[in-house]
């Protein structure tokens with residue numbers, strides 16, 4: 001694997017692909033570990049006298065968390081100085097890149113504003129950056145499962161390497177010992193999670209848990225409208241659900257947290273967390289496990305009262321003797337918020353879907369193009 005040690009960055013324009021994708025509530029960016037960690041490679045490149053152009057995304061077009069990176073630049077500025085320009089491959093971006101001085105960093109606008117980002121072939125994005133930049137650094141392990149333009153740039157920029165976060169994540173992969181694993185799958189991306197369904201025992205939670213429950217035939221009421229509106233609901237074949245445990249109760253918001261058992265559904269309430277019965281049940285499974293992989297939160301961790309399910313599961317994992325891997329930006333943020341000692345987990349990854357795809361045995365296009373096996 002080529003790293004920051006392998007090139008002379010002095011005076012070079014470096015394109016750095018970071019993953020700044022973070023939790024957004026009502027268009028407001030929440031505090032993010034991914035953004036904090038991104039500063040590590042940026043600062044090293046500054047010391048190496050590079051001119052740094054940062055490319056990143058937030059959300060997916062059409063989703064409520066699909067916002068500008070302006071707030072990200074403000075948060076990133078707490079850890080390292082970056083300028084922000086509301087452009088990606090236009091005249092404004094070109095001018096700002098050309099004006100960069102040694103040791104300066106420039107964050108461009110959300111690359112997913114361009115439809116070409118979703119195209120794996122040569123296009124406007126690949127031709128602009130291969131013309132403007134001399135070295136490509138990928139520090140976005142968590143996006144390496146996407147065959148997207150900003151990830152496949154090493155095809156066009158020959159001098160390419162891993163940033164420090166990607167390097168750390170790839171080195172950790174070899175240490176991951178996931179045999180007879182208990183999978184705890186939450187969050188809001190069921191299309192990733194279903195790759196791990198089959199023969200292993202799975203505890204489902206978060207929006208994914210609700211999707212599994214509905215697929216098992218349970219009616220949830222109002223929450224189903226929410227899942228459909230957000231395009232989160234997907235059909236899962238019954239056979240895939242045979243080893244999947246689903247929640248037994250939920251927390252809703254009726255003047256604060258109120259728990260309702262499964263018999264109380266369908267109803268007109270939206271769901272924000274798993275309830276105490278589910279937590280107790282899942283914790284018993286955690287105590288028996290030899291290896292645990294958890295991806296995605298169990299509930300809405302942007303609100304303290306609905307962080308309870310996620311925190312209690314994380315606590316149980318931290319106190320178990322199992323080899324544990326925790327994956328995803330939201331869960332990394334939840335560990336910080338819960339104040340659980342990070343050392344109590346065997347590996348914390350900033351990556352959700354990419355790590356899951358790797359564990360499911362898939363080759364990640366972003367690693368392949370960097371020559372990493």
Ligand code: 3PG
Pocket residue numbers: 019021059060142143146189329351352353354
């Ligand atoms: C993530 O949060 O897992 C990465 O940023 C990738 O986001 P995506 O699932 O929208 O491609």
